Amino acid sequence: MLTLIRNALVYSPQLLGLQDVLFCGPNVLQIAKGIKVPDAAWVKEVDANGCILIPGLVDPLVHITGGGGEGGYHTRTPEMQLTDATLAGVTTLVAALGTDAVSRSLNELVIKARALTYEGLSVFCYTGSYEFPVKTITGDITQDLMMIDNVIGVGEIAIADHRGSQLTAAELARVAAQSRVGGMLSGKAGIVFVHVGDGASGLQLLHQVAKQSDIPLTQFYPTHINRSQPLLEQGVEFAKKGGVIDFTTSTNQHFLNEGEVSVTAAVKFALEQGVDSSRISLSSDGNASLPVFDHAGDCIGVEVGQVSSLFYAMLALVKSGFSLEQILPLVTSNAARTLKLKRKGGIALDKDADFVLLNNDLAINKVWGKGQLLVDNGIAVKLGTFEVC
Numbered sequence: 001m002l003t004l005i006r007n008a009l010v011y012s013p014q015l016l017g018l019q020d021v022l023f024c025g026p027n028v029l030q031i032a033k034g035i036k037v038p039d040a041a042w043v044k045e046v047d048a049n050g051c052i053l054i055p056g057l058v059d060p061l062v063h064i065t066g067g068g069g070e071g072g073y074h075t076r077t078p079e080m081q082l083t084d085a086t087l088a089g090v091t092t093l094v095a096a097l098g099t100d101a102v103s104r105s106l107n108e109l110v111i112k113a114r115a116l117t118y119e120g121l122s123v124f125c126y127t128g129s130y131e132f133p134v135k136t137i138t139g140d141i142t143q144d145l146m147m148i149d150n151v152i153g154v155g156e157i158a159i160a161d162h163r164g165s166q167l168t169a170a171e172l173a174r175v176a177a178q179s180r181v182g183g184m185l186s187g188k189a190g191i192v193f194v195h196v197g198d199g200a201s202g203l204q205l206l207h208q209v210a211k212q213s214d215i216p217l218t219q220f221y222p223t224h225i226n227r228s229q230p231l232l233e234q235g236v237e238f239a240k241k242g243g244v245i246d247f248t249t250s251t252n253q254h255f256l257n258e259g260e261v262s263v264t265a266a267v268k269f270a271l272e273q274g275v276d277s278s279r280i281s282l283s284s285d286g287n288a289s290l291p292v293f294d295h296a297g298d299c300i301g302v303e304v305g306q307v308s309s310l311f312y313a314m315l316a317l318v319k320s321g322f323s324l325e326q327i328l329p330l331v332t333s334n335a336a337r338t339l340k341l342k343r344k345g346g347i348a349l350d351k352d353a354d355f356v357l358l359n360n361d362l363a364i365n366k367v368w369g370k371g372q373l374l375v376d377n378g379i380a381v382k383l384g385t386f387e388v389c
Helices: 080-085 106-119 141-147 167-188 202-210 231-240 253-257 263-272 309-317 324-331 333-338
Strands: 002-011 016-026 027-032 043-047 051-055 056-063 090-095 122-127 150-158 191-196 218-223 246-250 282-283 287-291 299-304 355-358 362-371 372-378
Touching: 002 324, 002 355, 043 253, 051 324, 056 218, 056 282, 056 309, 056 324, 056 333, 080 090, 080 106, 080 372, 090 106, 090 150, 090 362, 106 122, 122 141, 141 150, 141 167, 150 167, 150 218, 167 191, 167 202, 202 231, 231 246, 231 263, 246 263, 253 355, 263 282, 263 309, 282 309, 282 324, 282 333, 309 324, 324 333
Parallel strands: 002 043, 002 051, 056 090, 090 122, 122 150, 150 191, 191 218, 218 246, 246 282
Antiparallel strands: 002 016, 016 027, 051 355, 287 299, 355 362, 362 372
């Protein structure tokens, strides 16, 4: 079946203007005005007049098997379901473990990623968790990257956090070296995705590694950089030195009251400080726990991160005065480039047919993942295996 989207205002994520987009399965065949196709049963035309076509969103951090547990066994968060992503326009995501690498395993993570990929998404994984020594599947970081197709890096290893392993610069350098070599040998990013907590040390450990070893700062991809204003300022310095920083879109009022910087304010601040927009990405931290700790470090409450927060953060940024063209790379191409997901994050002949069709009010109308229609008229037409209407 060929699908032809006609007369859409296309962002690749750069604005291409009014275009037709022809694709078959995951392959984009042509992007042009006035594409001619036969009038046949095997050609489906979509009238996108007045609509906007953007790439499927790329989310570099989702806890697809759930996370949490900081408040005890009953606070383990639930698994992600297919429509948690598709109804929010997310077609590509990277899965990670978090605090708990005992009741949540890497085997389970990789299998869940393959299940979601079968159902219509593109899902990749980080090996490891918050912990050091890094837990792996094969017993070695480099082997995981080389031998497991959907493992693309290490993460989310924790620094500046009381839940982390308090690793040293030398230990983190060895992790980064193994991941770097694994990435080189497998043609993958080999990135070290770093959970940054609210500890005073912030990003200092990453700079120590770069100073004391041959590992460049760009080997690290730190997230939660909008956790506080001091951390945001460190993130600006990191980005100006060539790194990419990631802001978290899932939040709650307690976090904001405690000093977390909203994504809108964080993006504005970073750009005002001279950070190139290509050095900023957003992630949902979907299905993670959002734990609230008291001054003694005890967990006194837990909420759950939402994959949909990525899409709503994009809308909030546009509403605040940014253009769609300015903001789209933060939720599509920047993460895809950093993670070397070469067929993701854009609309082009060398990219997968991952699209979101927006109405003129930016509400989601349709979503395609690898050419498969997943959402139509704002309603999921493909459900996960165990989802119910």
